[in-house]
Amino acid sequence: xxxxxxxxxxxxxxxxxxxxxxxxxxxxxxxxxxxxxxxxxxxxxxxxxxxxxxxxxxxxxxxxxxxxxxxxxxxxxxxxxxxxxxxxxxxxxxxxxxxxxxxxxxxxxxxxxxxxxxxxx
Numbered sequence: 001x002x003x004x005x006x007x008x009x010x011x012x013x014x015x016x017x018x019x020x021x022x023x024x025x026x027x028x029x030x031x032x033x034x035x036x037x038x039x040x041x042x043x044x045x046x047x048x049x050x051x052x053x054x055x056x057x058x059x060x061x062x063x064x065x066x067x068x069x070x071x072x073x074x075x076x077x078x079x080x081x082x083x084x085x086x087x088x089x090x091x092x093x094x095x096x097x098x099x100x101x102x103x104x105x106x107x108x109x110x111x112x113x114x115x116x117x118x119x120x121x
Contacts, residue, residue, distance in 0.1 A: 029097075030090040056083035060091075 047053045059080060063071035068088045072081055 026090070026094055029093055030086070033090050033093065034086055052079065052083060055080050056087050059084045060087055063088075 048057075059071040059076070060068070061071075063069075063084075068084050071084065
């Protein structure tokens with residue numbers, strides 16, 4: 001599925017091909033984390049033009065790899081605090097999933113290499 005297939009008016013996107021499916025998977029995870037029904041097939045990049053999304057991403061960038069609280073000032077509106085915490089949780093789950101898949105690939109490769117060594121003896 002391409003961004004044009006879901007009616008996105010944006011001219012270009014940073015992802016293509018198989019990466020597009022990863023974005024939709026990430027959206028499903030975010031919807032689940034938020035306790036919301038799964039989003040319809042719309043362009044996930046279109047959300048980037050939403051001012052609230054832009055503010056949440058800016059807060060996340062301010063926090064860097066530190067705790068979300070590092071980016072929250074006393075005057076930060078509550079909906080942006082909630083958005084930052086939700087985004088941080090979803091990002092953590094996505095990164096943990098990627099690490100878990102990499103560990104599984106590494107273990108499979110190690111087991112295969114050990115089997116080859118045993119056969120060569």
